[in-house]
Amino acid sequence: MTIWRISFTVLLISATLYAPWWCVLGGATVGAFLFPRYYEVIVIGVLSDILYGISGGMSAGFGAQGLIAGVAVFVVMERIKRDLR
Amino acid sequence: MKATYRRDNSPTKRRFFTLAALVLVSFLVLSAGPVRGVLSRAVYSTAPGLWELGGNIEGSWNAFWGEFRLKRSLVHENETLKEEVSRMQAQVLDRNLLEDRVLALEEKLGRAGSDVRVSANVLAGPGRSLYDTLIIDAGTEQGILVGDRVVYVGAGVIGTVVETYPASAKVRLFSSPGEETAVVIGGQSIPAVAHGRGMGNFEAKVPQGSLVAIGDNVLIPGGNMILGVVGATEEKPAEPFMHVFFRTPFNISAISSVEVIKSTP
Numbered sequence: 523m524t525i526w527r528i529s530f531t532v533l534l535i536s537a538t539l540y541a542p543w544w545c546v547l548g549g550a551t552v553g554a555f556l557f558p559r560y561y562e563v564i565v566i567g568v569l570s571d572i573l574y575g576i577s578g579g580m581s582a583g584f585g586a587q588g589l590i591a592g593v594a595v596f597v598v599m600e601r602i603k604r605d606l607r
Numbered sequence: 608m609k610a611t612y613r614r615d616n617s618p619t620k621r622r623f624f625t626l627a628a629l630v631l632v633s634f635l636v637l638s639a640g641p642v643r644g645v646l647s648r649a650v651y652s653t654a655p656g657l658w659e660l661g662g663n664i665e666g667s668w669n670a671f672w673g674e675f676r677l678k679r680s681l682v683h684e685n686e687t688l689k690e691e692v693s694r695m696q697a698q699v700l701d702r703n704l705l706e707d708r709v710l711a712l713e714e715k716l717g718r719a720g721s722d723v724r725v726s727a728n729v730l731a732g733p734g735r736s737l738y739d740t741l742i743i744d745a746g747t748e749q750g751i752l753v754g755d756r757v758v759y760v761g762a763g764v765i766g767t768v769v770e771t772y773p774a775s776a777k778v779r780l781f782s783s784p785g786e787e788t789a790v791v792i793g794g795q796s797i798p799a800v801a802h803g804r805g806m807g808n809f810e811a812k813v814p815q816g817s818l819v820a821i822g823d824n825v826l827i828p829g830g831n832m833i834l835g836v837v838g839a840t841e842e843k844p845a846e847p848f849m850h851v852f853f854r855t856p857f858n859i860s861a862i863s864s865v866e867v868i869k870s871t872p
Contacts, residue, residue, distance in 0.1 A: 586637045589633050
């Protein structure tokens with residue numbers, strides 16, 4: 523299971539570099555559903571902010587759109603998994 | 608008597624505190640300028656190389672599959688592209704003549720000047736994230752500074768440099784959501800403020816009744832640089848202004864190279 527988790531995370535990091543943002547969001551959602559307590563999705567959100575983000579006001583997401591999206595995906599998927607048990 | 612046991616909530620609390628700590632640390636990292644700067648430099652020491660590697664692999668992949676395409680479709684595509692190139696060469700010739708005349712006029716008026724431009728390839732376009740930024744493969748080693756303007760095909764200005772690294776730079780597009788740019792619209796040079804709507808789209812407001820038509824150019828004042836072309840207008844009788852919607856005259860997500868106008872130190 524660990525090797526699958528690491529491989530999936532590496533794939534998601536590659537998607538952050540090469541794929542459109544919606545691919546990364548979809549992959550992060552799948553990863554958060556498949557793996558328990560997938561905190562890596564938050565780290566990938568931070569990586570996306572550092573790669574492409576700029577500091578700004580509310581319209582620019584305060585330069586933390588990836589972090590916010592990562593936390594939202596994590597919380598929502600954990601809740602869904604708990605309800606499905 | 609039946610014994611009851613209180614449910615142990617410690618794993619749930621532990622997970623909550625782990626999540627809260629991770630979010631807090633991440634937010635501090637992103638909001639603290641020096642820490643974010645250090646992390647950005649660390650990431651950008653390797654990311655440009657990875658992007659170039661990805662570009663090379665994509666080029667090789669396309670070349671490989673190109674071998675299997677039908678010859679007939681390739682011949683037809685070649686003829687279409689040749690026709691398009693000759694048409695564009697004619698347009699460029701006309702534009703070059705106009706440019707020479709403008710330069711001669713400016714020289715007579717004593718306003719002659721030239722800018723130094725650096726060509727750069729786009730490593731990552733605006734479609735990679737929600738930020739509407741470009742990453743280019745030129746940086747401080749090529750003399751690029753924060754605030755330098757970035758143009759496409761000579762006169763289409765698209766953004767400004769916001770972060771620089773030794774071999775790369777980050778460009779914020781004028782069409783980024785929340786970005787405001789002073790512009791002049793149409794033949795009457797109506798001044799307005801353009802608000803970015805993302806991916807090369809803009810919105811501006813001009814007084815009701817202004818002579819703005821679809822197809823009018825939108826320019827950056829003082830530099831004769833094209834920001835966009837008016838695509839639609841919207842007037843409501845109850846409002847004192849008219850909405851003007853315009854966009855860049857090219858597909859901003861498909862550009863592969865740009866020029867950076869170096870600012871004089």
